[in-house]
Amino acid sequence: MSSAMRYLSKSMNASILVSLKNGVFVRGILRSYDNHLNLILDNAEEIYTAPDGETKQSSIGKRVLIRGDNVIVISTPKIEELEE
Amino acid sequence: MSSAMRYLSKSMNASILVSLKNGVFVRGILRSYDNHLNLILDNAEEIYTAPDGETKQSSIGKRVLIRGDNVIVISTPKIEELEE
Amino acid sequence: MSSAMRYLSKSMNASILVSLKNGVFVRGILRSYDNHLNLILDNAEEIYTAPDGETKQSSIGKRVLIRGDNVIVISTPKIEELEE
Amino acid sequence: MSSAMRYLSKSMNASILVSLKNGVFVRGILRSYDNHLNLILDNAEEIYTAPDGETKQSSIGKRVLIRGDNVIVISTPKIEELEE
Amino acid sequence: MSSAMRYLSKSMNASILVSLKNGVFVRGILRSYDNHLNLILDNAEEIYTAPDGETKQSSIGKRVLIRGDNVIVISTPKIEELEE
Amino acid sequence: MSSAMRYLSKSMNASILVSLKNGVFVRGILRSYDNHLNLILDNAEEIYTAPDGETKQSSIGKRVLIRGDNVIVISTPKIEELEE
Amino acid sequence: MSSAMRYLSKSMNASILVSLKNGVFVRGILRSYDNHLNLILDNAEEIYTAPDGETKQSSIGKRVLIRGDNVIVISTPKIEELEE
Numbered sequence: 001m002s003s004a005m006r007y008l009s010k011s012m013n014a015s016i017l018v019s020l021k022n023g024v025f026v027r028g029i030l031r032s033y034d035n036h037l038n039l040i041l042d043n044a045e046e047i048y049t050a051p052d053g054e055t056k057q058s059s060i061g062k063r064v065l066i067r068g069d070n071v072i073v074i075s076t077p078k079i080e081e082l083e084e
Numbered sequence: 085m086s087s088a089m090r091y092l093s094k095s096m097n098a099s100i101l102v103s104l105k106n107g108v109f110v111r112g113i114l115r116s117y118d119n120h121l122n123l124i125l126d127n128a129e130e131i132y133t134a135p136d137g138e139t140k141q142s143s144i145g146k147r148v149l150i151r152g153d154n155v156i157v158i159s160t161p162k163i164e165e166l167e168e
Numbered sequence: 169m170s171s172a173m174r175y176l177s178k179s180m181n182a183s184i185l186v187s188l189k190n191g192v193f194v195r196g197i198l199r200s201y202d203n204h205l206n207l208i209l210d211n212a213e214e215i216y217t218a219p220d221g222e223t224k225q226s227s228i229g230k231r232v233l234i235r236g237d238n239v240i241v242i243s244t245p246k247i248e249e250l251e252e
Numbered sequence: 253m254s255s256a257m258r259y260l261s262k263s264m265n266a267s268i269l270v271s272l273k274n275g276v277f278v279r280g281i282l283r284s285y286d287n288h289l290n291l292i293l294d295n296a297e298e299i300y301t302a303p304d305g306e307t308k309q310s311s312i313g314k315r316v317l318i319r320g321d322n323v324i325v326i327s328t329p330k331i332e333e334l335e336e
Numbered sequence: 337m338s339s340a341m342r343y344l345s346k347s348m349n350a351s352i353l354v355s356l357k358n359g360v361f362v363r364g365i366l367r368s369y370d371n372h373l374n375l376i377l378d379n380a381e382e383i384y385t386a387p388d389g390e391t392k393q394s395s396i397g398k399r400v401l402i403r404g405d406n407v408i409v410i411s412t413p414k415i416e417e418l419e420e
Numbered sequence: 421m422s423s424a425m426r427y428l429s430k431s432m433n434a435s436i437l438v439s440l441k442n443g444v445f446v447r448g449i450l451r452s453y454d455n456h457l458n459l460i461l462d463n464a465e466e467i468y469t470a471p472d473g474e475t476k477q478s479s480i481g482k483r484v485l486i487r488g489d490n491v492i493v494i495s496t497p498k499i500e501e502l503e504e
Numbered sequence: 505m506s507s508a509m510r511y512l513s514k515s516m517n518a519s520i521l522v523s524l525k526n527g528v529f530v531r532g533i534l535r536s537y538d539n540h541l542n543l544i545l546d547n548a549e550e551i552y553t554a555p556d557g558e559t560k561q562s563s564i565g566k567r568v569l570i571r572g573d574n575v576i577v578i579s580t581p582k583i584e585e586l587e588e
Binding site: 023 | 092
Binding site: 274 | 427441
């Protein structure tokens with residue numbers, strides 16, 4: 001199992017933040033993935049900075065598919081404490 | 085069956101919204117797909133923001149083929165309630 | 169037969185509109201294709217918006233080859249009624 | 253034999269016009285090709301629009317190799333009448 | 337074992353700096369990698385130059401996955417002395 | 421032997437001009453190549469247009485390697501007369 | 505052994521200059537490479553032109569890994585005299 005797959009396996013059902021090559025950030029609950037790094041996220045939101053400098057989010061779908069070749073970085077803010 | 089294929093299988097005959105790498109959003113009824121993420125959509129519309137800030141749509145074809153390597157994100161606003 | 173191939177098979181000898189990654193739209197009669205989505209079009213025209221806002225076309229060849237990796241979306245305005 | 257190969261086979265020793273992904277147009281006599289769409293052209297000219305709006309050409313070599321992955325569209329203005 | 341894999345093997349559990357194709361620099365402790373150059377980093381920080389010219393960092397996650405195809409250069413400032 | 425390989429084989433030890441995807445032109449004596457279109461050139465010079473409109477060259481190395489995927493067009497100004 | 509591999513083999517432990525697709529130039533001692541053109545360089549420096557027009561360098565690491573797909577041109581200023 002590759003490093004990427006193991007990382008995603010441990011992140012299942014956790015909230016992840018994905019930065020995409022088009023400059024967009026998407027946050028959602030990881031429900032599924034495959035070895036192309038295609039991701040299925042629930043309660044997905046786009047995260048952006050409003051003109052007043054505040055960070056905002058807007059829903060992009062209850063369940064979305066992100067094509068894996070768009071991914072730059074994935075972070076899983078809430079699961080590190082589960083790692084040994 | 086990969087995560088992407090399963091997602092598209094569940095979205096058959098539903099309305100999906102596709103964001104493309106050229107910045108365009110396309111909405112239509114998913115009629116078919118293959119493992120390159122090529123998509124066949126019916127009643128396809130391009131979604132865009134008009135200069136007055138309103139979201140508008142304009143038809144791009146009763147049946148269109150989207151080449152899969154252009155896809156960034158797919159969402160299926162109306163089928164989440166079918167998921168277990 | 170993949171979804172893309174089936175779509176193109178049904179579009180043979182019909183007029184199709186192809187949007188390309190360089191922002192150009194090409195319209196022509198589909199005469200042939202292969203599994204790279206390479207397309208042979210007859211009476212091909214580039215479609216563009218003139219400075220006065222009008223949509224215009226200019227011929228780019230009686231028979232042209234479009235390399236498949238440039239394709240974003242293909243639509244076939246006149247064949248939907250043939251679908252079951 | 254794929255559609256692209258058959259198209260190029262019929263265009264051998266004819267003048268073809270090639271639009272490239274960097275925005276350049278090249279015209280020349282097709283002398284050879286392979287299945288990557290690499291092209292060997294004789295008497296190759298770059299076609300461009302001068303600042304005064306006129307279309308001009310300038311020689312880029314008696315025999316040139318174009319790497320196939322740069323190709324967007326190929327047209328063969330003078331051979332359509334040979335097609336059945 | 338390829339040069340890239342050997343380099344990463346020697347950098348395990350060390351702090352590495354990764355420059356990405358989108359212009360971002362990320363620094364973190366290398367915890368895992370695979371042969372796509374996918375990287376798992378702990379205590380990852382984005383490094384950037386503030387408007388006043390100072391170099392700053394901001395945390396992007398306790399454990400992140402970087403998709404390998406985004407990598408330009410990796411440096412491991414603190415392990416050179418371990419090399420023979 | 422593909423068209424590209426035959427072209428390069430005939431260009432061995434001749435001066436070639438290579439246009440690259442980053443807009444740079446490189447000229448040099450072709451000493452070696454492989455089937456990725458990687459090129460080894462001797463006495464390589466970058467060709468550029470100076471602000472005064474004159475074409476100039478500056479040496480970039482007595483022997484350089486060009487990674488093949490950067491190549492757009494290769495021309496070999498001095499060998500056409502050797503072709504049958 | 506391909507042309508690229510032979511070139512790198514002859515450049516081992518020599519200073520090489522690498523131009524990258526993001527416009528950066530890196531110079532360092534070649535310590536290792538593989539068939540993806542991944543490069544391990546020691547005493548790596550970024551070479552750039554300062555606002556006053558002078559060429560400057562700044563260290564980017566005692567040992568760095570450059571992912572091969574970023575490479576445009578490699579030159580080895582000091583080893584040509586070793587070639588037969």
